[in-house]
Amino acid sequence: xxxxxxxxxxxxxxxxxxxxxxxxxxxxxxxxxxxxxxxxxxxxxxxxxxxxxxxxx
Amino acid sequence: xxxxxxxxxxxxxxxxxxxxxxxxxxxxxxxxxxxxxxxxxxxxxxxxxxxxxxxxxxxxxxxxxxxxxxxxxxxxxxxxxxxxxxxxxxxxxxxxxxxxxxxxxxxxxxxxxxxxxxxxxxxxxxxxxxxxxxxxxxxxxxxxxxxxxxxxxxxxxxxxxxxxxxxxxxxxxxxxxxxxxxxxxxxxxxxxxxxxxxxxxxxxxxxxxxxxxxxxxxxxxxxxxxxxxxxxxxxxxxxxxxxxxxxxxxxxxxxxxxxxxxxxxxxxxxxxxxxxxxxxxxxxxxxxxxxxxxxxxxxxxxxxxxxxxxxxxxxxxxxxxxxxxxxxxxxxxxxxxxxxxxxxxxxxxxxxxxxxxxxxxxxxxxxxxxxxxxxxxxxxxxxxxxxxxxxxxxxxxxxxxxxxxxxxxxxxxxxxxxxxxxxxxxxxxxxxxxxxxxxxxxxxxxxxxxxxxxxxxxxxxxxxxxxxxxxxxxxxxxxxxxxxxxxxxxxxxxxxxxxxxxxxxxxxxxxxxxxxxxxxxxxxxxxxxxxxxxxxxxxxxxxxxxxxxxxxxxxxxxxxxxxxxxxxx
Numbered sequence: 001x002x003x004x005x006x007x008x009x010x011x012x013x014x015x016x017x018x019x020x021x022x023x024x025x026x027x028x029x030x031x032x033x034x035x036x037x038x039x040x041x042x043x044x045x046x047x048x049x050x051x052x053x054x055x056x057x
Numbered sequence: 058x059x060x061x062x063x064x065x066x067x068x069x070x071x072x073x074x075x076x077x078x079x080x081x082x083x084x085x086x087x088x089x090x091x092x093x094x095x096x097x098x099x100x101x102x103x104x105x106x107x108x109x110x111x112x113x114x115x116x117x118x119x120x121x122x123x124x125x126x127x128x129x130x131x132x133x134x135x136x137x138x139x140x141x142x143x144x145x146x147x148x149x150x151x152x153x154x155x156x157x158x159x160x161x162x163x164x165x166x167x168x169x170x171x172x173x174x175x176x177x178x179x180x181x182x183x184x185x186x187x188x189x190x191x192x193x194x195x196x197x198x199x200x201x202x203x204x205x206x207x208x209x210x211x212x213x214x215x216x217x218x219x220x221x222x223x224x225x226x227x228x229x230x231x232x233x234x235x236x237x238x239x240x241x242x243x244x245x246x247x248x249x250x251x252x253x254x255x256x257x258x259x260x261x262x263x264x265x266x267x268x269x270x271x272x273x274x275x276x277x278x279x280x281x282x283x284x285x286x287x288x289x290x291x292x293x294x295x296x297x298x299x300x301x302x303x304x305x306x307x308x309x310x311x312x313x314x315x316x317x318x319x320x321x322x323x324x325x326x327x328x329x330x331x332x333x334x335x336x337x338x339x340x341x342x343x344x345x346x347x348x349x350x351x352x353x354x355x356x357x358x359x360x361x362x363x364x365x366x367x368x369x370x371x372x373x374x375x376x377x378x379x380x381x382x383x384x385x386x387x388x389x390x391x392x393x394x395x396x397x398x399x400x401x402x403x404x405x406x407x408x409x410x411x412x413x414x415x416x417x418x419x420x421x422x423x424x425x426x427x428x429x430x431x432x433x434x435x436x437x438x439x440x441x442x443x444x445x446x447x448x449x450x451x452x453x454x455x456x457x458x459x460x461x462x463x464x465x466x467x468x469x470x471x472x473x474x475x476x477x478x479x480x481x482x483x484x485x486x487x488x489x490x491x492x493x494x495x496x497x498x499x500x501x502x503x504x505x506x507x508x509x510x511x512x513x514x515x516x517x518x519x520x521x522x523x524x525x526x527x528x529x530x531x532x533x534x535x536x537x538x539x540x541x542x543x544x545x546x547x548x549x550x551x552x553x554x555x556x557x558x559x560x561x562x563x564x565x566x567x568x569x570x571x572x573x574x575x576x577x578x579x580x581x582x583x584x585x586x587x588x589x590x591x592x593x594x595x596x597x598x599x600x601x602x603x604x605x606x607x608x609x610x611x612x613x614x615x616x617x618x619x620x621x622x623x624x625x626x
Contacts, residue, residue: 047270
């Protein structure tokens with residue numbers, strides 16, 4: 001007895017551009033890393049270490 | 058607030074209420090009341106997950122946090138996308154397939170009844186206080202606008218919300234949250250637009266951002282390793298991971314949300330949706346706080362942001378002293394404004410002399426801070442308890458600089474945000490009380506109608522308890538910190554119980570129970586006896602439960618019965 005060639009449709013997939021759960025998890029992980037890199041960039045470029053300042057109202 | 062603002066506010070508020078009550082007509086029995094008959098779509102649950110976590114505190118407390126402390130609080134949220142992945146892979150299948158009402162039911166199926174009851178009890182303790190804080194937040198807004206004592210506004214809102222919650226179910230809560238979350242997105246965009254538009258002529262958003270940078274407010278990432286520092290990348294990534302795993306994986310107010318999905322796929326997608334949206338939203342909200350901080354370098358801020366407290370002081374015998382401080386504050390601000398404009402000019406000319414100007418700015422900041430502290434000391438003296446106006450900063454800016462009509466809309470957004478969260482929390486508290494205690498221990502065979510009535514009474518009880526806590530919340534500093542701190546006392550240990558259940562096959566009931574007790578005891582000890590930041594409490598609690606639970610499981614003899622097949626790891 002051979003296995004059927006056509007796979008059954010799997011309803012338990014994310015949908016949209018993601019064909020598997022693994023792919024959507026990888027996308028989300030990359031997004032999380034991108035957010036961290038963005039904030040590192042903000043800190044490095046916008047936060048100006050020019051002297052003992054800060055804390056005013 | 059003008060008449061138009063009040064009209065917009067009332068229309069929005071009653072519209073949301075009517076919508077919620079209309080949706081609640083679908084609730085039939087306990088499963089309808091607590092789980093919406095498990096028919097909710099993923100995107101509605103996803104928005105509701107965000108809305109429940111966000112509430113009014115996010116707008117009020119987090120903007121205030123950005124104003125006083127810069128961006129660094131965002132580090133707490135950085136692990137959220139990764140936590141959502143772990144939850145989707147590990148937690149959702151266990152919870153969804155077991156067809157539970159509460160997360161803690163799983164602990165009985167895996168361990169025993171006493172572990173379930175302990176975890177549920179800890180949730181009730183932590184969440185009841187947290188709900189009180191959530192109830193307090195919008196009362197601040199109304200207090201500032203109306204000039205009423207905040208205790209009056211807390212009480213009015215509590216009565217109104219409790220009444221609505223008792224009649225509404227989870228279906229109404231989720232759909233209300235959808236509307237509220239969309240309003241919050243709109244409110245964030247509007248706040249940024251009006252912040253930029255309100256800058257003086259000739260001063261752009263880049264200039265405001267530059268001043269924020271000079272003042273070290275774009276401090277989003279801190280790589281220093283210091284357990285006593287509240288917010289670093291390490292405390293955020295490590296402590297935050299456990300905080301979110303505990304909150305989304307072991308807190309009934311969130312677990313109940315994704316148990317309402319009509320499939321395991323939708324449960325997962327609702328969490329993933331949250332993973333994508335949450336960090337950018339927090340960046341935007343904290344950014345509003347930083348921009349507001351820079352904004353008040355060009356426009357004069359009030360010396361104390363709580364108008365009601367200022368009015369009280371001005372009617373006291375120390376009014377003249379307070380008035381004198383206000384005059385000196387205005388003069389000092391004018392001098393600082395001149396310095397700030399000179400710094401921008403020096404930057405445009407290539408930076409020459411900027412160093413001296415920044416030292417001058419630091420000196421002027423110290424003067425302003427000293428005057429503000431002196432004014433707050435007078436408020437504290439008159440009030441009889443410590444004054445903390447961090448949570449009044451954003452509402453004050455809103456009512457001062459927003460145009461007619463939109464003030465009412467923004468206030469309605471804040472109010473409805475809180476209402477939806479309170480509603481969710483009270484429903485979660487009620488479900489844990491009824492399902493984990495009443496139905497488990499006292500009346501195991503009553504009718505569905507009976508349990509529904511008891512659920513409504515439990516909601517009423519927790520509403521009144523949270524109301525009492527809300528009346529005390531004003532002395533706790535930043536609201537967003539207070540909520541997370543209260544939760545962190547117990548989240549780690551509850552999460553530890555679930556991780557023990559999922560990953561330690563040998564673990565059994567009594568060791569798990571003792572492990573949770575050790576976890577909570579250790580965290581309480583760390584809280585009261587050390588300076589370790591609250592984000593570290595969660596991994597400490599988890600670690601204690603896992604270590605003690607695992608070791609005792611090897612030492613103690615397991616009971617003869619084995620866990621059911623569907624809940625064993």
